[in-house]
Amino acid sequence: MPQKKTLSLQEWLPFEKVMERGIIKIKNNMYIKVIKVIPINYNLKSDLEKEAILSSYKTFLKTCNFNIQILIQSSKEDLSNHISKIKEKVCQEDNLNLLKISQKYIEFINRLNLEKNSSSKNFYIIIKNENNNSEDMNISELNENYLKIKETLIRCGNNLKEIENKEEMINILYSFLNTRKSLLK
Secondary structure (H helix, E strand, O other): OOOOOOOOHHHHOOEEEEOOOOEEEEOOOEEEEEEEEEOOOHHHOOHHHHHHHHHHHHHHHHHOOOEEEEEEEEEEOOOHHHHHHHHHHHHOOOOHHHHHHHHHHHHHHHHHHHHHOOEEEEEEEEEEEEOOOOHHHHHHHHHHHHHHHHHHHHHHOOEEEEOOOHHHHHHHHHHHHOHHHHHHO
């Protein structure tokens, strides 16, 4: 029986090249662009604002006549630094009332963290462009689609952050692929 070849991670992953501005060339002449979305807190909006946001979101979806994927990445929050900073400040206080309030606040944060498992969320939109055009043409189309998305999501109140450089993109990919490690940070 022939031995099965073990693939290295680089061979297994479909990435061919990580480029600037959040663009990745995938094998088979496909390109994707990763965009970070900084969302609004929809629950804090008035009914009229919510209606306008939903209308703008519908426009966003209609505008996207190209392949997109919306990705939400959750990671457990480590509140130990926040708690230790509070404890440091509390140690410097002489006011007994402030000491009691601070201690109750620390207990509240610990209890809330245990009950709700505090987490933070990152939101990404991934645009895919798959055709036999040149690299420059594919990148141009991705950037054009990015501008369409940006324009419509800004109307919803969201902000978009274009991934600036390769290192930032590699860190994002690392967090996607190593969710267990990322959750423990």
